[in-house]
Amino acid sequence: MAQSPYEAVAPYLSLGRVLLLSCAGWLVFKILQALYNISPLHPLSKVPGPKLAAATYWPEFYHDVLLTGRYTHEIKKMHDKYGPIVRINPHETHCADMAFADEIYAIGGRKRDKPIHQINGSAVGTTNGFGTPDHDLHRSRRVPVARFFSRAMIARLEGDIHDLVQKLCDKLLAEGSKATEGDGKKKEPFDIAHAYSCFTSDAIFSYSFGEPLGLLSRDAWTPNFREATLAVLKPVFIFRFFPFLIATSRMGKHLVPYLPPDAALLIRTLQIDIPSRVYKTKHDLDAGISYDRPTVFGDLLQSELDESEKNPERLADEAVAVVGAGTETTSWALAVITFHLLSQPAILDRLRAELLTVVEDPRHLPAWTVLEKLPYLGAVIQEGLRLSYGVSSRSARTPTEEDLVYRGEWNKKPMELVLPRGYAIGMSAAITHHDERIFPDSYSYIPDRWLDEKNEFRKDVAHGMMAFSKGSRACLGKNLALCELHLALAALALRVMPHMRLVDTTQEDIAYDHDMFVPMAKSGSRGVKVLVELANGSIPSRTFNPVVPLPSSGPDADATRQGEPSKAQGAGQASRTNLGRPRCSIMSGTWNDDLDPRLGIITPVGLPLGIITTSSIFLFFSLLFTAIRSHVRRQDRVFGWDDGLMVAGTISHVASVSVGIAGQLTGIGTRDVHLNQWRFEESMKIHTVWLLAYSLAMTLIKASICITLRRIAEAKRSLRIVVWVLLAITLVSFIAAFVGTAVQCIPFEAHWRPYLVAQGDAWCAPTVIFIVLGYIATVCTIVTDAALVVVPGMLLWKTQMKMQAKLQVMGLMSFASLASLITVVRIPYVQKYGGLKDRHYWCAMIVFCSIIESSIGIIASSFPSVRRFVRRLRNNGTDPTENSCQPNTDDIITFGGGGGGSGGASSKHQGRGSKPSRSAFHNPTDKGISLTTVKGRTQGEKWERLNDGDSDKRDLLRKESVKGIRAQYTYTVEVEEDTDGSVDARSKSRRSLE
The missing domain is CATH 1.10.630.10 (Cytochrome P450)
Structure with missing residues (x-):
């Protein structure tokens, strides 16, 4: 019976022989791999460097593992022998020319991966931003x-x-x-x-x-x-x-x-x-x-x-x-x-x-x-x-989508090398920081090398720095x-x-x-x-003494020259003697009495700078929208009480924003540690004034919105009552906030000088009252804004309008409700008024939210007029949705108020000395919805019933001799007959939005 292949070789498959064959196979593979690495077939074959380093990782292993981290010195020797670009292992090159750094450590869309060989040497793994190999993943993690x-x-x-x-x-x-120690040792x-x-x-x-x-x-x-x-x-x-050993570090x-x-x-x-x-x-x-x-x-x-x-x-x-x-x-x-x-x-x-x-x-x-x-x-x-x-360890990058081309000089001869994509190239701070062309006498500590003759920083020297690496992966x-x-x-x-x-x-x-x-x-x-050795064995006494500006002349100056405190200094010293380190009980604020009292206006950074910038932008748009609204409303001769209140509210808003910005420059938005007494008092004074200005501005803005709602709800008694209640709530909340702020502290200056309370020279109500007032104002604001959604919705839902048109009108009229979102964001910060730390900082968040809230109210309520204004600009001064015929002169009473009609038929129907009609038909809310009273039909007068479709027929357009309703308007008339046969009619009218 013939032997199977396994049976034939089984006698030779002992464990020792298998291991020997495996090692021999691995060694042959490595020899062949090394030969390929130094052959002309390898993409890095043209990069100069020692052949052994190009063939295998053994030189790097010897210098870094066996000699403990000394391969950088060997790389420096390679550069001295072979030039600015050298091959340091089979898959990596190294550069010593800082002029090429921007290519290696590129930014923008030029992708650079990090070689895994380098990441393994940092022992941080690949799950964090520092050890992420892939360029795109690193970018998403870094942001x-x-x-x-x-x-x-x-x-x-x-x-x-x-x-x-x-x-x-x-x-x-x-x-x-x-x-000294007890045994006498130093x-x-x-x-x-x-x-x-x-x-x-x-x-x-x-x-x-x-x-x-x-x-x-x-x-x-x-x-x-x-x-x-x-x-x-x-x-x-x-x-x-041996990257598998990284797991042992866990x-x-x-x-x-x-x-x-x-x-x-x-x-x-x-x-x-x-x-x-x-x-x-x-x-x-x-x-x-x-x-x-x-x-x-x-x-x-x-x-x-x-x-x-x-x-x-x-x-x-x-x-x-x-x-x-x-x-x-x-x-x-x-x-x-x-x-x-x-x-x-x-x-x-x-x-x-x-x-x-x-x-x-x-x-x-x-x-x-x-x-x-x-x-x-x-x-x-x-x-x-x-x-x-x-x-100090080398930092390499792998270009993945482009070949890099180095052009430089070596031994006074030009050189050019193409470094193929997919292979790492890096630099080392321990080498580049000693480039004598950039840093002469580089091993000496010479700070002057960084400054030019004008004592200004030298950017050319700074370009040679690698301490924080470079490019898109520079040190976070x-x-x-x-x-x-x-x-x-x-x-x-x-x-x-x-x-x-x-x-x-x-x-x-x-x-x-x-x-x-x-x-x-x-x-x-x-x-x-x-x-550390002190002359008298004790910590040096404080070398800084708080100073107030010294007078240049007069008795205070003489007293100061003689070493006596001036009146101003004496007052300051007295207050500190009475209070020690002031800790403010009112409003729970603090200041740092170790801070230089001469420090004044704060350079805005961080939160204060953001508030100033954002507030200025919102203020600009508030002024712009109010100006456009006023222009459109006056042009249409429908400027009413709501418009006047909005103008007044905008003026108050300007004052509120201005005072709020001043607060950011004096201490609002600043931590306690950076507040001296002047900053604390000045910023609290300004903040108190801001509270009053903000309360007035918001009241005027909300009152304007409520009056607009009341006019819209003219025909609905239940809605009129709701609007009157909202207006009353607005006024009550204003009175509560304004009066509560004004009388919370007696005298008024105790708002910003809390030590008067500690001295018994002033009285202030508990902080919780102020917080409650803040919550009341917040709730009133949210209720008013919610009404801007509910009331227009109730009015529009049953009108004969397309659903798209209804949603458009409701969206415009409820846009101001967005302010409620900011109000909700502000709620957690109201409680900060009772905090014991950094109250000025948290006040800035309240100021920020409140200014945005007011601005949105102004902008949103003016948006319909702005929309109409933009339409006119696009159509050479006319609104395509407006009537091209003469204004209707029938007794249609709109909610815009205002004067009579404008020329045309209106003047013809009024004769000399006759009583003018109440108004031509002008819809002040962008020709949107009008709930109006129409003169009823008298006895003997015949009316013709029109269907919805008939109202759009051109042959029904009004002529001079015929009374009626123009085709551009659609009316639904509810007729009520009295016992005497007279007729009372209530109508709902709408203007086509198309």
Whole structure:
């Protein structure tokens, strides 16, 4: 019997032989693959570089894994030998020419993927924005996170960073005030990078999640994230070559009880605390619970991302990437800058001199937008970023839809290379930041290289920076990092560095030695060791004293020169002596009495700027629509009481918007920490005036709308009663709001000077009364707006009009009800009047919603006239829906009021000395609906009954000698005969909308 193929080879299929054959097969495959990689058939064959690196990944593995992150040094040697473009592995090239950076890191619609080989080396996975390979998916994931780190959002949340900066300085100065140890040993120096790591960790958590980690609140600088982060980053290069091992990093949360304190804190935070926060935020949002303060979780969960992208586990990975990118890179930059400032006192002195031109109290720094305008401070920071590199590991991109063409020069000869699509090309900050053509003497710390002869920032030098990467995948947290650096460095230079000195620290302790995704100094480096030493062993006393403008002459000036307080200063001191740190009980507001009292008008950013811009736009359209309405109504000779009230309401609205904008410039929309006493009082004064102006404006606007409704409902007694009730409600709510605001505090100035109440010099009603008045006004507004939908609907529903025409008219007349949507949005903020914190900030939201509400009321109620005006413009001054014949002179009484008819038949039928007719037929609501009284038929007078279809026949058009109704109008007449045979007729008429 013949053997089967299996039986024939079975004796040779031992386990050892199978493994040997498998290894031999794999080795043959790799050899063939390496030969292909260096053959002319490979798309990268023309790119210069060492053949071994082109053939296999082994050189990269040797330098990055076995020698620990030193392949960047090898790449630098390749550039020195082969030129600006080199091939560093079989599928990737590297560029050292910054002139080509804009092609590699393109923006706009030029797609750039991120190579998976690089993502594996960051250990962040592919579920977050940083590790997303695909260009389009990355873009959709980046948008909501980028919005959270925008300049506008930073301006909104900057106050938290200010607080943490001062906390950092206080803790550093406390180091200098510590007494010597009990055994007589001197204080030990500490690594300033650990202190900065505590600061940046607290800052990114406070900014992103609404509360800090609390590292700065601990007694010591440990535990912190720095050492733990470096420990976690050690295996990243192994992950690059063996990506299946990344899953093992998820096991850390199970080992927390057995880890050192630093590592346990990091793992617990990243793998336990952050995911828990995501699930809690999602649960709260699903339950309808909203947060006053934005968080990165809330923004992502409420963004327009696909639901699959809002998976809590993915969002937790996104947050981990944000935290990881926002801690060690910024803290190391601060450490490098600190080393150079302490080792070069002349640079520190120049920096302090520039800072003192804008900083009057280092405990209360100006806004980031002010500090970033200081040229030398910016130069110091940029030079520190250049030598700290940000992420030092190479950053590659893969062009997917285009070949890149490099044209440059090497060895004084022109060169051109075509880099095919689908293959990665990258750059490294650790190499480009030492391009001697851009940064001469590049290893030296020279801030002046960033400034030209006019002391202005050099954009050509800035183009050589890679600290935040470039292009569509540039660092999301760039704005936040720069904000932290400006604020921290300003406070440190003025408060701490004069008392700080380096201890056993040299240039080698901060010089770049190798990569672990972030730059690392040589093995065995002690870090940036410093000591804080105070002259008398105590924290320096406050160097800033609140000042009021000093008089230039007179007895107050003389007293001031002699060292005595002026009357103005004395009053201020007295008030503070009586009240201590003022905390306002009325309206539950506060101000910061440590803030410079000379600070006045606020430069609007964030919420105040948005309110000013939006209010101005709505005010423009309100004025425009009211002007058009008045013009059309006067032209039609139907200008009535409702129009006059709307004009008055618009004028009051102008006052309301103007006062509201003034409030944004003095403190409304600003957090308590940025309010001194002047800002607090001035903004509250303006806000009180705004409340009165707004109440008057809304009352006039609503009254105008109610009168329009009353005129429409003339023929319906029940509806007239409803409208009268609405008008009464409007007036009562106005009186309640206006009078309640006016008499809530006695004297009136106690509204903005709450300390008068604390001193017993004033009285104010409980805040809850004011809140109740706000709710009453809100309810009245919603009821009035609802009537704008109900009343026109009841009137139009039974009329002989096409359904399309009914809906058009109802839509026009109920458009103002949209204001109710804004009113509903405003409801939660009314309660903020009773809050204990940031009342001025929440008042801005009320102002914002109220101004939009008033504007919509004005615009919507004027919309029919604007519509008619636009029709006339399109038809050379005539409305095609208007009657081309002479006005009807029968006794048809419309709800427009006004004078008599305009010429034509009207004048012919009136003879000399005769009583004029009440009005020619003019429908003031855009020739829409008219419920009017028609003169009844007298005895002996014959009327002809017309069908609906007959009314459109041309032969029934009215002639001069024949009385009747023009074909353009259709009447339904309800005839009621009295006992004496006389007839009373009520008619409903409509004008064709076609």
